[in-house]
Amino acid sequence: MISINENFLKLQAGYLFPEIARRVNLYSSANADAAKSLIRCGIGDVTEPLPLTAREAFKAGVDELGSSETFRGYGPEQGYDFLREAIAEHAYAGVEVSADEVFVSDGSKCDTSNILDIFGHDNKIGITDPVYPVYVDTNVMAGHTGDADESGSYEGLYYLECNKDNGFVPSIPDEALDIIYLCYPNNPTGAVATREQLEAWVAYALKHKAILLYDAAYEAFIQDDSVPHSIYEIEGARDCAIEFRSFSKNGGFTGVRCAYTIVPKTLTAKTSAGEEVTLHSLWQRRQSTKFNGVSYPVQKAAAALFTPEGKAEIGALIANYMENAQLLSDACKAVGLTVYGGENAPYVWIACPEGLDSWGAFDLFLEKAQVVITPGSGFGKGGEGYFRISAFNSRSNVEEVCKRITNLFN
Amino acid sequence: MISINENFLKLQAGYLFPEIARRVNLYSSANADAAKSLIRCGIGDVTEPLPLTAREAFKAGVDELGSSETFRGYGPEQGYDFLREAIAEHAYAGVEVSADEVFVSDGSKCDTSNILDIFGHDNKIGITDPVYPVYVDTNVMAGHTGDADESGSYEGLYYLECNKDNGFVPSIPDEALDIIYLCYPNNPTGAVATREQLEAWVAYALKHKAILLYDAAYEAFIQDDSVPHSIYEIEGARDCAIEFRSFSKNGGFTGVRCAYTIVPKTLTAKTSAGEEVTLHSLWQRRQSTKFNGVSYPVQKAAAALFTPEGKAEIGALIANYMENAQLLSDACKAVGLTVYGGENAPYVWIACPEGLDSWGAFDLFLEKAQVVITPGSGFGKGGEGYFRISAFNSRSNVEEVCKRITNLFN
Numbered sequence: 001m002i003s004i005n006e007n008f009l010k011l012q013a014g015y016l017f018p019e020i021a022r023r024v025n026l027y028s029s030a031n032a033d034a035a036k037s038l039i040r041c042g043i044g045d046v047t048e049p050l051p052l053t054a055r056e057a058f059k060a061g062v063d064e065l066g067s068s069e070t071f072r073g074y075g076p077e078q079g080y081d082f083l084r085e086a087i088a089e090h091a092y093a094g095v096e097v098s099a100d101e102v103f104v105s106d107g108s109k110c111d112t113s114n115i116l117d118i119f120g121h122d123n124k125i126g127i128t129d130p131v132y133p134v135y136v137d138t139n140v141m142a143g144h145t146g147d148a149d150e151s152g153s154y155e156g157l158y159y160l161e162c163n164k165d166n167g168f169v170p171s172i173p174d175e176a177l178d179i180i181y182l183c184y185p186n187n188p189t190g191a192v193a194t195r196e197q198l199e200a201w202v203a204y205a206l207k208h209k210a211i212l213l214y215d216a217a218y219e220a221f222i223q224d225d226s227v228p229h230s231i232y233e234i235e236g237a238r239d240c241a242i243e244f245r246s247f248s249k250n251g252g253f254t255g256v257r258c259a260y261t262i263v264p265k266t267l268t269a270k271t272s273a274g275e276e277v278t279l280h281s282l283w284q285r286r287q288s289t290k291f292n293g294v295s296y297p298v299q300k301a302a303a304a305l306f307t308p309e310g311k312a313e314i315g316a317l318i319a320n321y322m323e324n325a326q327l328l329s330d331a332c333k334a335v336g337l338t339v340y341g342g343e344n345a346p347y348v349w350i351a352c353p354e355g356l357d358s359w360g361a362f363d364l365f366l367e368k369a370q371v372v373i374t375p376g377s378g379f380g381k382g383g384e385g386y387f388r389i390s391a392f393n394s395r396s397n398v399e400e401v402c403k404r405i406t407n408l409f410n
Numbered sequence: 411m412i413s414i415n416e417n418f419l420k421l422q423a424g425y426l427f428p429e430i431a432r433r434v435n436l437y438s439s440a441n442a443d444a445a446k447s448l449i450r451c452g453i454g455d456v457t458e459p460l461p462l463t464a465r466e467a468f469k470a471g472v473d474e475l476g477s478s479e480t481f482r483g484y485g486p487e488q489g490y491d492f493l494r495e496a497i498a499e500h501a502y503a504g505v506e507v508s509a510d511e512v513f514v515s516d517g518s519k520c521d522t523s524n525i526l527d528i529f530g531h532d533n534k535i536g537i538t539d540p541v542y543p544v545y546v547d548t549n550v551m552a553g554h555t556g557d558a559d560e561s562g563s564y565e566g567l568y569y570l571e572c573n574k575d576n577g578f579v580p581s582i583p584d585e586a587l588d589i590i591y592l593c594y595p596n597n598p599t600g601a602v603a604t605r606e607q608l609e610a611w612v613a614y615a616l617k618h619k620a621i622l623l624y625d626a627a628y629e630a631f632i633q634d635d636s637v638p639h640s641i642y643e644i645e646g647a648r649d650c651a652i653e654f655r656s657f658s659k660n661g662g663f664t665g666v667r668c669a670y671t672i673v674p675k676t677l678t679a680k681t682s683a684g685e686e687v688t689l690h691s692l693w694q695r696r697q698s699t700k701f702n703g704v705s706y707p708v709q710k711a712a713a714a715l716f717t718p719e720g721k722a723e724i725g726a727l728i729a730n731y732m733e734n735a736q737l738l739s740d741a742c743k744a745v746g747l748t749v750y751g752g753e754n755a756p757y758v759w760i761a762c763p764e765g766l767d768s769w770g771a772f773d774l775f776l777e778k779a780q781v782v783i784t785p786g787s788g789f790g791k792g793g794e795g796y797f798r799i800s801a802f803n804s805r806s807n808v809e810e811v812c813k814r815i816t817n818l819f820n
Contacts, residue, residue: 002588002679003530008692011682015419045483050475056706057473065460065665068804073455073664106667106702112701116550120413137699141527152666178412209411254483255475255706257516269412271419280417289421289547290523296665297468297707378728394478 006316007143012152016378027366039397040372041389044187046252047169057304061297069237071133075293079104083133083303088261090306095232103287106294108217108246113138115242120284123178128170129159130188130376130383135181136138152379162382169193171199176208183215185222188379188388192227192340205240212241220250220318222344222403238264250314251305258294258302260302319348324398325391331402335409346391369404422562436704437776450782454597456662464661467714471707485703489514489719494707497670500716502649505642511674513525513697518627518656523548525623533588538580539569539788540598545591561791562800572792577601580717582610586618586627587623593625595632598798599759600751608644609808622651630660630728632754642746651666660724661715668704668712686766704758720782731756734808741812745819756801779814
């Protein structure tokens with residue numbers, strides 16, 4: 001008789017976005033007219049057109065597949081050299097990352113999930129609170145946790161508290177963790193980690209022979225020159241960190257699907273018998289066995305983002321979204337709300353109005369302003385008392401949301 | 411201190427294709443002139459251009475991403491309805507499969523690997539011998555086996571012998587297995603399973619509450635009307651089978667990446683506490699958490715394959731490759747070799763010439779005919795004494811290979 005992976009049953013039933021949908025539907029059916037003007041600022045999905053440079057390269061890639069002379073079948077599982085080289089050269093200019101340390105994939109969500117395949121089941125896992133839920137759920141599915149308590153926290157995970165006092169960057173823990181997920185610029189708080197904070201994390205990881213899983217999916221939004229874009233800007237990180245990046249948020253690739261993961265060849269771990277193994281060889285084997293590479297035309301499109309024209313288009317996209325963030329942030333501050341994030345990230349993280357918790361703020365915005373926000377408590381109990389507004393929206397929607405915020409609190 | 415997944419260390423070091431590459435390189439450097447005429451018939455990768463219908467839809471999809479009005483970001487993780495509906499309607503015409511039982515993905519290699527996520531670690535796993543190595547390696551990585559013996563067989567897996575006497579379709583085992591991988595038309599043997607054989611497997615699975623993982627990636631190559639294309643043509647299969655299909659081999663999508671997996675909603679398993687769970691809900695949760703959907707333009711391209719024009723183009727591609735298979739098969743038979751497969755599959759499976767084992771035949775073809783074949787023993791010890799020639803090649807290469815076979819044995 002078949003047995004299933006019963007760890008799946010420990011998962012909270014994807015409560016955040018379904019619960020948002022449930023409340024929105026309930027409101028909409030009771031208030032059909034008002035609901036027509038609903039503006040969604042919940043999900044972190046890009047809205048602006050795919051850059052022309054990428055589209056042209058994309059279509060040229062498709063055309064290549066149309067002729068026997070230029071047809072390409074299975075590509076290398078780790079990505080084509082032209083893209084791996086472009087990433088090493090441009091995304092890591094001035095940082096030590098070589099092309100064969102770049103693993104191209106179809107998404108950072110997949111990579112941050114699949115990376116667990118190469119690790120043992122007895123590691124102590126540290127995650128921030130609040131957190132991007134995928135890090136938690138994939139550990140639950142892999143059997144690394146017990147059950148969740150009423151706040152949604154899982155037994156067996158080490159929650160690293162992020163709050164306004166530490167600028168939403170966790171303090172270095174006293175205990176020795178083995179795998180620590182860090183995401184900066186952060187989803188959902190929009191916080192960034194300073195060089196000094198990252199240096200402390202690298203020192204901690206080296207001391208404890210731990211691994212930092214560094215999610216830099218939003219690095220392109222950093223405006224402050226002093227903030228590191230890559231963990232590898234920190235000395236020693238090549239011996240303790242894996243970095244995840246994506247074309248989703250800078251190149252508008254959420255529907256196109258292309259990302260990459262850096263596994264330095266210098267990153268090693270010891271087996272129980274004391275044998276030293278490179279994580280690069282493990283990930284290479286994992287990807288070769290369980291993955292078949294990214295669509296060729298998609299890789300052509302991604303590589304085009306590194307041309308001067310592509311870089312200019314990305315620059316314009318980022319500037320546009322960051323102007324949105326500024327408008328949203330200003331509107332919230334003007335009505336007396338306390339605002340975090342939004343300066344180096346496309347997420348504005350806002351303390352709830354006095355007397356309201358996260359879902360209370362959600363209901364207020366939905367019912368009184370017809371704006372859908374994301375309740376902070378959906379990202380973990382550390383998010384309670386906050387809500388997130390995404391800057392990924394059209395300018396006209398953002399301006400309308402700003403107006404409604406002004407009206408809501410006046 | 412970090413611990414790694416030490417099961418990876420049990421893996422044979424990807425011995426088949428690296429060993430082929432090693433021997434080809436050795437031969438080429440010692441015989442530079444002769445090596446210039448080398449023809450590779452090893453890997454099962456398509457060679458003909460992507461159908462025009464698919465390319466046009468592909469590029470139209472890219473164009474849609476270029477305008478705010480038609481831009482699409484994150485899509486549904488399970489695939490867009492337009493593609494899921496087209497698959498249910500066309501790929502499963504006359505068979506009970508609904509659109510919401512179709513999970514679109516970026517490849518069958520990924521799906522047949524990732525499906526293990528939803529199962530427990532205590533299932534008895536049955537695989538055929540010879541076998542597509544991914545089924546084995548992913549079970550090794552998941553910790554479902556002990557070490558390999560000198561023949562490459564892993565302790566803890568149940569090998570179902572396939573040989574000329576059973577037509578390369580395994581007999582029903584006496585013991586109760588929980589998960590059985592079946593692949594028909596088969597890679598590497600090119601064999602197909604008859605309706606009666608599949609009925610026996612479904613009856614076995616129902617009796618033991620086992621799951622059949624049915625890989626039908628090559629179903630489009632079936633020429634014999636009596637051979638089932640889908641396991642769901644067998645009564646009862648909706649209660650015991652998951653089916654994997656792909657656009658790789660029919661639509662020439664190996665470099666484009668699109669596949670799909672059918673998980674019937676009627677397929678259930680019991681938890682250790684006796685609770686009934688649908689595998690559909692587990693797979694839905696797995697894909698939603700660890701995957702972010704297939705590139706939108708790729709899904710458009712895949713859907714176009716179901717138009718009348720697309721179907722005609724696929725028909726022409728299949729006919730072409732099957733003519734290749736016929737030519738290769740005829741050439742081998744004409745020189746007295748015993749040939750299997752190649753009638754309903756793009757793989758010709760050939761008994762080694764007297765006195766040679768699989769690698770002996772490989773060396774003979776390489777050194778005397780400058781043709782790269784795949785030694786059967788690379789697919790498991792049951793493949794010893796055979797070699798595979800792939801029909802995925804240009805017609806001119808196939809004709810040249812046929813000539814060389816004729817010369818080699820005359």
